[in-house]
Amino acid sequence: MAPSWFVVAITWLASLAFLSRIFTSRRNQLKLPPGPKPWPIIGNLNLIDSLPHQSLHKLSQKYGPLMQLKFGSYPVVVASSADMAKQFLKNHDQNFASRPQTAAGKHTTYNYKNITWAPYGPYWRQGRKIYLNELFSSKRLESFEYIRVEEMRAFVSRLYGFSGKPVVLKEHLSRATLSVISRIVLGKKYFSESDDQLETSIVTLKEFQEILDELFLLNGVLNIGDWIPWLDFLDLQGYLKRMKALKKKLDRFHEHVFNEHKSKKKELKDFVPQDMVDLLLQLADDPDIDVKLSYDGVRGFTQKKEKKRAFCFAPLLLDDNFSCFVNRDQDLVAGGTDTSATTVEWAISELIKQPQLIKKATEELDRVIGRERWVEEKDIPQLPYIDAIMKETMRKHPVAVMLAPHLALEDCLVAGYDIRKGTTVFINTWSMGRDPSLWEEPEDFRPERFLGKKIDVKGQHFELLPFGSGRRMCPGYSLGLKMIRSSLANLLHGFNWKLPDNTKAEDLSMEEVYGLATPRKFPLVAVLEPRLPLHLYKI
Numbered sequence: 001m002a003p004s005w006f007v008v009a010i011t012w013l014a015s016l017a018f019l020s021r022i023f024t025s026r027r028n029q030l031k032l033p034p035g036p037k038p039w040p041i042i043g044n045l046n047l048i049d050s051l052p053h054q055s056l057h058k059l060s061q062k063y064g065p066l067m068q069l070k071f072g073s074y075p076v077v078v079a080s081s082a083d084m085a086k087q088f089l090k091n092h093d094q095n096f097a098s099r100p101q102t103a104a105g106k107h108t109t110y111n112y113k114n115i116t117w118a119p120y121g122p123y124w125r126q127g128r129k130i131y132l133n134e135l136f137s138s139k140r141l142e143s144f145e146y147i148r149v150e151e152m153r154a155f156v157s158r159l160y161g162f163s164g165k166p167v168v169l170k171e172h173l174s175r176a177t178l179s180v181i182s183r184i185v186l187g188k189k190y191f192s193e194s195d196d197q198l199e200t201s202i203v204t205l206k207e208f209q210e211i212l213d214e215l216f217l218l219n220g221v222l223n224i225g226d227w228i229p230w231l232d233f234l235d236l237q238g239y240l241k242r243m244k245a246l247k248k249k250l251d252r253f254h255e256h257v258f259n260e261h262k263s264k265k266k267e268l269k270d271f272v273p274q275d276m277v278d279l280l281l282q283l284a285d286d287p288d289i290d291v292k293l294s295y296d297g298v299r300g301f302t303q304k305k306e307k308k309r310a311f312c313f314a315p316l317l318l319d320d321n322f323s324c325f326v327n328r329d330q331d332l333v334a335g336g337t338d339t340s341a342t343t344v345e346w347a348i349s350e351l352i353k354q355p356q357l358i359k360k361a362t363e364e365l366d367r368v369i370g371r372e373r374w375v376e377e378k379d380i381p382q383l384p385y386i387d388a389i390m391k392e393t394m395r396k397h398p399v400a401v402m403l404a405p406h407l408a409l410e411d412c413l414v415a416g417y418d419i420r421k422g423t424t425v426f427i428n429t430w431s432m433g434r435d436p437s438l439w440e441e442p443e444d445f446r447p448e449r450f451l452g453k454k455i456d457v458k459g460q461h462f463e464l465l466p467f468g469s470g471r472r473m474c475p476g477y478s479l480g481l482k483m484i485r486s487s488l489a490n491l492l493h494g495f496n497w498k499l500p501d502n503t504k505a506e507d508l509s510m511e512e513v514y515g516l517a518t519p520r521k522f523p524l525v526a527v528l529e530p531r532l533p534l535h536l537y538k539i
């Protein structure tokens with residue numbers, strides 16, 4: 001074992017190396033050929049333990065909406081305005097449609113085999129096509145509406161049980177969104193909600209939520225080894241160890257889900273897909289599909305020593321384990337859960353500080369819906385104020401504060417600056433939401449700013465990009481929007497909200513935790529009371 005002084009010395013040297021190199025943007029250091037515009041020189045900055053999007057926001061106020069920096073050994077470009085975002089996500093979309101290779105992609109998504117981390121190319125393109133044409137088609141999403149309705153009723157009914165008491169809202173929101181997504185993607189919840197289900201479930205609700213939280217956090221961290229590869233083996237922040245531990249948990253879970261679906265499919269003569277995993281299995285058997293898929297049996301999963309092979313794109317993409325299958329459902333379960341719950345938690349946190357906004361929302365709900373029923377998805381177009389609250393939340397608290405990283409496939413000239421092949425690009429949507437040239441009083445939470453405006457969130461209006469835009473735009477946005485709008489509307493329709501007696505509105509912390517999703521640092525604790533006739537809360 002290495003003596004402890006050696007570890008201390010190496011850690012010290014590594015930190016020094018990292019801190020002195022991160023976030024510098026000297027043109028000569030990057031050895032760029034002379035280009036039309038010189039990059040400005042930026043000093044050193046430590047972002048490791050802080051909130052990178054906020055630090056980068058401050059830098060962009062000084063150096064402008066396009067900055068080139070250096071993270072360890074690699075060039076990084078940050079775009080912080082709507083115009084610059086458009087350059088990368090529209091004008092040069094194809095060139096920036098890849099992803100950098102990170103430890104998270106390697107260890108938690110079986111070597112970049114999910115859609116989120118897959119490099120731009122045929123593998124990613126085929127997977128994305130399946131998402132858009134099969135899994136997220138409007139017909140498919142409509143067919144799952146009954147699941148969203150059932151889980152929404154269960155959610156408000158559970159909350160009603162806590163009337164008058166302080167409630168950690170996010171716990172309930174996550175449970176509701178996780179239930180919806182699990183049933184849509186996996187066919188059932190797979191986690192135990194009560195003690196009597198413990199024996200038949202593979203994980204408890206708490207374990208499942210912890211797994212997803214860890215997945216989101218580790219996929220968003222700035223891991224030193226990603227930026228200074230020769231330090232990777234030291235795992236200075238301990239992230240690699242955590243990623244490997246997480247992978248083991250994910251493996252166990254996915255094997256279980258896959259085996260169950262495979263057996264069900266074998267047993268049934270007239271197999272009709274009930275969920276998205278079934279659908280993927282059916283596609284694997286479809287000889288007519290232009291995207292060829294192949295798998296062979298479940299044997300590989302249970303016999304550990306054998307080479308595992310399950311469900312993959314072929315021939316180009318033949319894979320030697322079950323990663324293709326696993327990563328598709330992982331994309332879906334992880335992508336859909338924390339994102340929606342985080343957005344709704346931010347919305348209620350902002351509203352609870354300004355009761356007059358809640359009053360406006362409930363006036364609209366009473367007028368359009370009345371007090372004798374819950375809000376349904378078909379009502380949403382008639383609720384412009386709810387829509388404005390959601391957009392204002394996405395402006396001020398975008399879930400993916402810097403989207404997911406994009407990678408330059410070729411050298412490229414953007415807005416007059418040279419950007420070299422291999423550069424990582426972050427789009428700082430957090431910063432864009434605070435741009436005073438786009439938003440009056442950007443620090444204020446003011447849904448009214450969206451009323452009567454045509455700005456939407458589907459990637460066409462570059463000042464508001466909660467789902468990104470272009471080739472890598474979130475494929476699950478329509479499901480995400482359905483879940484956010486209907487839970488937000490029903491939470492406001494069904495309950496009066498206030499902070500616990502010991503918390504003043506002005507003291508409510510709005511601090512964030514940085515990751516692939518950016519939730520509240522301190523979960524919102526609120527007290528709620530029913531505002532509809534009590535029989536509506538019973539299921």
Ligand code: HEM
Nearest residue numbers: 116331332335336339340400403404467468472474476480
């Ligand atoms: C509030 C809800 C959601 C938000 C705010 C959100 C946001 C995002 C963002 C910002 C990206 C990266 C875009 C880029 O790289 O430029 C993304 C990608 C992705 N999202 Fe979502 N998302 C949400 C819901 C969902 C849902 C419900 C699913 C699936 C069930 C999903 C699956 C994915 C996948 C698979 C990708 C990777 C796409 C690719 O790299 O090609 N998301 N999402």
